[in-house]
Amino acid sequence: MDPTTTNVFNVLDPQAHRLKRRLVGQLVTGGSVHRVEPMIAEQVEIFVKQLVTLCIMDSPPIINMSQRCKYLGLDIAALLAFGYQLRLQTDDKHRYLIRAIPRGSWIINMYMQFWFLKTIKFGIPIYLPAIIRGEAFLPTLRKMIDARLGEDTHARVDLYSHLADALNASDNNKITLKELWAEAIFFLPAAGDTSSTALSSLFFYVAQNSECQRKLAEEIRTTFATGADIRGGRKLTNCQYLQACINEALRMSPPVAGTLWREQGPEAANEAFVVDGVVIPKGTQVGVNIYSIHHNPEYFPSPFVYKPERWLVDDPEAKKANTAAFLPFSIGARACAGKPLAYLEIGMAMAKTLWYFDFELARDAGPDASHRDTEFKLKDVFTSDHDGPYLRFRPRGSLYRELVND
Numbered sequence: 001m002d003p004t005t006t007n008v009f010n011v012l013d014p015q016a017h018r019l020k021r022r023l024v025g026q027l028v029t030g031g032s033v034h035r036v037e038p039m040i041a042e043q044v045e046i047f048v049k050q051l052v053t054l055c056i057m058d059s060p061p062i063i064n065m066s067q068r069c070k071y072l073g074l075d076i077a078a079l080l081a082f083g084y085q086l087r088l089q090t091d092d093k094h095r096y097l098i099r100a101i102p103r104g105s106w107i108i109n110m111y112m113q114f115w116f117l118k119t120i121k122f123g124i125p126i127y128l129p130a131i132i133r134g135e136a137f138l139p140t141l142r143k144m145i146d147a148r149l150g151e152d153t154h155a156r157v158d159l160y161s162h163l164a165d166a167l168n169a170s171d172n173n174k175i176t177l178k179e180l181w182a183e184a185i186f187f188l189p190a191a192g193d194t195s196s197t198a199l200s201s202l203f204f205y206v207a208q209n210s211e212c213q214r215k216l217a218e219e220i221r222t223t224f225a226t227g228a229d230i231r232g233g234r235k236l237t238n239c240q241y242l243q244a245c246i247n248e249a250l251r252m253s254p255p256v257a258g259t260l261w262r263e264q265g266p267e268a269a270n271e272a273f274v275v276d277g278v279v280i281p282k283g284t285q286v287g288v289n290i291y292s293i294h295h296n297p298e299y300f301p302s303p304f305v306y307k308p309e310r311w312l313v314d315d316p317e318a319k320k321a322n323t324a325a326f327l328p329f330s331i332g333a334r335a336c337a338g339k340p341l342a343y344l345e346i347g348m349a350m351a352k353t354l355w356y357f358d359f360e361l362a363r364d365a366g367p368d369a370s371h372r373d374t375e376f377k378l379k380d381v382f383t384s385d386h387d388g389p390y391l392r393f394r395p396r397g398s399l400y401r402e403l404v405n406d
């Protein structure tokens with residue numbers, strides 16, 4: 001890809017950013033979310049069906065939730081981007097992607113910290129074996145884009161249908177094919193990888209804290225009448241304890257592990273850049289890591305304790321203080337465009353799982369003893385790589401049979 005081609009995440013010019021942001025935003029924010037709800041519900045249904053299948057195959061089974069959540073996250077992201085059925089949840093053909101994406105993120109992260117590595121093409125020997133095996137990210141992305149280009153532009157509600165309109169525009173709103181590529185390269189990990197990290201860590205914390213699991217299960221099982229009823233909408237967003245559990249998992253283990261560096265833009269070159277009373281020299285990048293803010297006891301007392309209740313306080317001042325220091329999606333004009341969609345996906349997957357199952361940590365399983373920690377550990381690859389939690393599932397009565405029989 002041409003290195004000068006930008007996407008919504010890395011474009012510097014504020015006006016160009018607004019255009020790209022509008023294109024992506026049409027799909028993933030506010031009122032648009034309900035249009036993709038049925039697709040997400042369908043994928044979440046496959047997620048719980050797979051848990052049932054794994055339970056039947058091996059009883060009681062031990063399931064690595066990072067794997068299952070990554071399959072779900074990327075299947076949804078590919079459908080959102082190009083209406084493409086990756087089918088990682090049910091078929092192992094493209095499952096190499098769950099290794100290829102963190103590998104790519106790790107290399108990009110290295111470039112971001114040590115720019116000279118890019119000039120010596122440090123990534124090539126690392127990518128090469130996967131390219132030779134036919135297991136690299138970019139050729140798979142090409143396959144998805146080619147398949148979508150062969151369809152009618154508005155055949156589906158996906159990112160492509162919005163970008164294609166901009167490809168054909170003749171005015172300032174036009175984007176090039178290279179820009180479409182740049183957007184696609186960013187979108188798949190941005191949408192798929194982050195949500196699956198958040199869901200994996202939510203499973204970890206809810207499994208580790210049995211009282212939280214009891215309260216959460218009670219909320220889900222009294223709010224909904226059937227498993228099929230869990231399809232998004234108001235009922236799901238009104239599950240206050242569920243939202244609190246998600247927030248607390250995002251606080252403890254924020255999926256974007258890297259620091260979001262900022263420097264003064266050329267449009268403000270003549271103004272002093274002042275942060276907290278300190279004048280920042282030109283060309284200097286500044287940033288505060290999300291994890292650090294989320295673990296500052298001034299904002300979150302007992303920061304290493306998983307406590308969803310901290311999100312359910314009545315005192316407006318305490319509520320405001322929590323919210324001000326909570327930034328898993330970042331803040332400002334460049335904050336995450338997919339936040340409502342992320343809550344929908346994570347909330348629906350957890351609610352539906354708890355409708356059909358109880359679960360617990362399999363303390364004897366997993367490659368290390370990380371389950372004995374009170375924190376779900378993430379490896380910083382700018383976003384995150386992770387393993388586990390390894391869970392044992394117990395079906396809730398015979399409810400799961402409705403998933404097997406239809």
Ligand code: HEM
Pocket residue numbers: 008009010021024028080190191192194195198254255256260328329330331333334335336337338339341342
């Ligand atoms: C729990 C899940 C997610 C987390 C924690 C997360 C977090 C973030 C963060 C920290 C940023 C960087 C903002 C900055 O530079 O200041 C970002 C950007 C972005 N995210 Fe997410 N994200 C999540 C899910 C999603 C999903 C599901 C989508 C799309 C469906 C998405 C789309 C985007 C886009 C398009 C941007 C670029 C925004 C811009 O630069 O204007 N994200 N996200």
